Amino acid sequence: MTDEKNDKGFESSPDYVQSLARGLAVLRTFDRDMPRMSLAAVAARSGLSRAAARRLVLTLEHLGYVRADGRDYTLTPRVLELGYGFLGSLKLGDLAQPLMEELSHRVDESCSMTVLDGQSIVYVARVPVRKVMTVSLGVGAQLPAYCSSMGRALLAGLDDAQLNNWLKACKPVRRTEYTITDRSQLRRAIDEVRTQGFAYVEQELERGLCSIAVPVRNREGRVAAALNIGMRFDAEARTRAIDVLAPALRETAVAIEQRTPPDWLPAVTGTQ
Structure with missing residues (x-):
């Protein structure tokens, strides 16, 4: 037949x-x-x-x-929607998942990877250890980029013209009393990420939640994705995130970069 x-x-x-x-x-x-x-x-x-x-x-x-x-x-990253079934079977784990699992187990915190899609970040891989957010997250989930650590790590990869256009289109909403909604302040926060190489966000997305993220670069050296660790907020969270988690994230990001093929992820570009 x-x-x-x-x-x-x-x-x-x-x-x-x-x-x-x-x-x-x-x-x-x-x-x-x-x-x-x-x-x-x-x-x-x-x-x-x-x-x-x-x-x-x-x-x-x-x-x-x-x-x-x-x-x-x-x-745009939205084309991933067309392949989520395949990604589920491939587990994207053939590339990043084992390294993310090792990191997550080492620090005993959840680890995620996202790409930028317009004003949102889209989850492409995740290793949950415990639930620290009120919303459920998995591959395909979206969160606002402006108040998330991975969003700021991705936005730091845009050139100045692209970032300016993104900020013009951004309509920040105050999700907690700590959320940065002023575009000038948000720009300064993103510039700080460019300087220090990581993004730390404390209780801006949700009360009681903080996270730290680093960029993952493609073979051209351009930011293609972001890798983060999320944790519950406490008085020692910032110190631990910067002194302990940031170096561990960088190490894992480099390992992922070295394993991935040249065409793995496109660079972050101007957004809708």
Whole structure:
């Protein structure tokens, strides 16, 4: 029996959705060699007319899977939604998970990895030790970037123009009495991350919670993800985070960077 999905004759049947096939073809044109492209390049690589490529790219941009970067377009972390089932079976653990588990067990705290998607961070790996937040977190969960340690570590990887645009679009909400909502103060906090190499956030996202994060860089040396340890707040939390946890996080981040292939994660770029 012929596999209908692989039978070219299926493309002539009424069950074949050409617009879906074309949209997926556009997504597949982006790869390690061409992570960003103009509409003309998308049309050429997908075999579509420029008009068709333009409609599909703009639709994908509206849906959040593609973002404009000047006259070019790049994929967003939201495309991970299309592969969460596969990521679950792959466990992303083939790369980062064992190292994160070792770190989590060594410090007896939860460890997470995220990427930046617009104004949010998206969890791509997590090793929970105990529940320290009121919300449940797992792969695919999102949190606001402005008041999270991983968000600030990722934002520190943007260039000045990208960060300025991100801050203009940011609408901070005071989640606790400690949350930074002033954009100027937030910019200073991100600049501090750039200087010290880590982000420490204390009770800004949720009362009783603090966390510390470091960037994870791709083979080009650009920030691609963030790695963090979350813990309950107490009087000694800051000292322990900076003196003990930050060095351990850096060590694990370097180990992850050394294990990952060149095309593992794209660099953080301008956001929607």
